[in-house]
Amino acid sequence: xxxxxxxxxxxxxxxxxxxxxxxxxxxxxxxxxxxxxxxxxxxxxxxxxxxxxxxxxxxxxxxxxxxxxxxxxxxxxxxxxxxxxxxxxxxxxxxxxxxxxxxxxxxxxxxxxxxxxxxxxxxxxxxxxxxxxxxxxxxxxxxxxxxxxxxxxxxxxxxxxxxxxxx
Numbered sequence: 001x002x003x004x005x006x007x008x009x010x011x012x013x014x015x016x017x018x019x020x021x022x023x024x025x026x027x028x029x030x031x032x033x034x035x036x037x038x039x040x041x042x043x044x045x046x047x048x049x050x051x052x053x054x055x056x057x058x059x060x061x062x063x064x065x066x067x068x069x070x071x072x073x074x075x076x077x078x079x080x081x082x083x084x085x086x087x088x089x090x091x092x093x094x095x096x097x098x099x100x101x102x103x104x105x106x107x108x109x110x111x112x113x114x115x116x117x118x119x120x121x122x123x124x125x126x127x128x129x130x131x132x133x134x135x136x137x138x139x140x141x142x143x144x145x146x147x148x149x150x151x152x153x154x155x156x157x158x159x160x161x162x163x164x165x166x167x
Contacts, residue, residue: 001017001165001166002166003037003038003039003040003043003166006035006037006043006165006166007035007036007037008036011032011033014032014035015028015029015032017165018031018032018162018165020065020161021047021157021158021161021162021165022051022062022154022155022157022158022161023061023062023064023065024054024058024059024061024062026058027047027050027051027054027058027158030050031043031046031047031050034046040162040163040166043162044159044162044163047158047159047162048155048158048159051151051154051155051158051159052155054151054154054155056147056151059147059150059151059154060117062154063117063118063120063150063154066118066120067118068105068108068118068119069104069108069119069121069123069131069135070101070104070105070108070128097128100128100129100132101128103132104128104131104132104135107119107132107135107136107139108135110139111135111138111139114139115143115146117150119135119138120150120153120154120157121134121135121138121153122153122156122157122160124157124160
């Protein structure tokens, strides 16, 4: 898709395109309502500024559409396809990869026990070892700090997904 197409499509169609990037209704509505955008960079910058206002409840809501790191998204829509691409670096084939996968699964469980939600990290461009390192570091955060880090990771994912719509 080109930015010109996005700028001129109907509201419902534009919302359907944006929603898989971050399932936060107020953000989707604002990204769509604030069209037209001069270019993709302007769109992403505006979307990122809007993401800075996400509440804890909105972040929690959006996490419902994200699988655990190392697990396959249960859905079959656009968000599921994006998730599979983003997590492609997490999957491995035996040996050290199996040990990393086991450690990530254990870390996921510890994270969920500590914070009561799924661990979210921008997986695109990161190896399984880098993700495990992030997970282990973030387990030491207090809940307020970790919610802010999670919001930032969700915003990074949203920005990457938005750019991907136009790539």
